[in-house]
Amino acid sequence: MLILKVVSRLLDYPTAELFSAADEIVDVVNQSDELSPQNRAELVDFIRQLTARDLYDAQESYDLLFDRGRALSLLLFEHVHGESRDRGQAMVDLMNVYKSNGFEVDSSQLPDYIPLYLEFLSEQSPEFIQEWLGDISHILTMLSERLIDRKCYYNVLLDSLIEVSGVEVDRAEIAEAVSKEERDDTVEAIDKEWEDKEIRFDDPAGGQCPSAGMQSSQKSLDPNTVHQVPIKWHDADAAEVAGL
Template sequence: MLILKVISRLLDYPTVELFAAKDELVAIVEKTDELSQKNRTELVDFICQLTSRDIFDAQESYDLLFDRGRALSLLLFEHVHGESRDRGQAMVDLMNVYKTNGFEVNSSQLPDYIPLYLEFLSEQTPEFIEEWLGDICHLLTMLSERLIDRECYYSVIFDALIDISGQEVDRKEVADAVKQEERDDTVEAIDKEWEDKEIRFDDPMVGDCSSASGIQSSKNSLDPNTVHQVPIKWHDADAAEVSGL
């Protein structure tokens, strides 16, 4: 699915090559059948707005947005497993799915990096794509609402992915939860995150899960008991829907 390749590039770090490909990207978005007219228009506007900026300003804004704090991390398992030990095994499982389906990872990024995940999905069948995007639809909605709350135009990228997934989401519930969150990208929040903490031998182990579903919640994550979420399911690599790929 070519539109997923486009979205993957748009969500990755801005480059001169990306800016130079503006017309090609716009043409692909305008012709795609996988998006509603509303999302096509918004995505084209996003491309034009992004590529009209100075490249260095765009790169700096990107770093401040996605690499400062965890709330907008582009690593899926950052939001699912946090710092728990389950995160490492999830990485291994996802990488095995990539390999089983003939997807070669030529990147220094972790396998759960969303642009890489989208690159993988772009080579799969429409049914596979809808199911796997559906698995992370609650995360895409959360990220979109956090970006909307910060009045950031990158939200349209996640809205486009939700559109492709075909999932119905309760945006109001997620938006209300996001408004209750504390920002983790302020200087004060970052200082607090890195400050030395007292070592206590009676503290629970890092890998302990705080919810019955097995997802570890953090102060920067939506409460899985408040928002209707489904833990990411990494499907069996040899399942019928991926055979022959």
């Protein structure tokens, strides 16, 4: 599905190659049957706005948006497992799924990096794509609402993916939860995240290790636990049996 390759490139770090291919990308979007006319128009507008910017300004904005704080991380498992041990096994499982479906990862990015995940899905059947996008639809909606809250036009990319998934998500509930979040990309929030914490050996909480406090901090990005996403991460062998 070519539209997923397009969104993958647009959601990745802006490059000169991306900017020079703007007209070709717009043509692909306009010919996409997977998106509604409104979504196609919004995606084309996004491409025109992005590629009309100075490249270095666009790159700086991208860094400040996605690499500053965890709330807008493009790593899927950041929003599911945080820093728990389950995250490592989930990475291994996802990489095995890639390999079992003949997808060779030629990237330094982690396997749960959304643009890489989309690159993989773009080579699969429409049924496979819808199911796997559906599995992360809550994460995509959460990211979209956070971008909308920050008045950032990158939300169009996430909304396009949600449409392709065909899944209806209760956006109102997620939007309300997002509106109550504290921003984690401010100087104060970043300083607080990295500040050294006092180690107490008489901690009345039962000698909880520092790492436990860090995990609690990760989960705070999940307002009211509304984003406990029912991600399935399908078994690789099952996918092979199905011929996918």
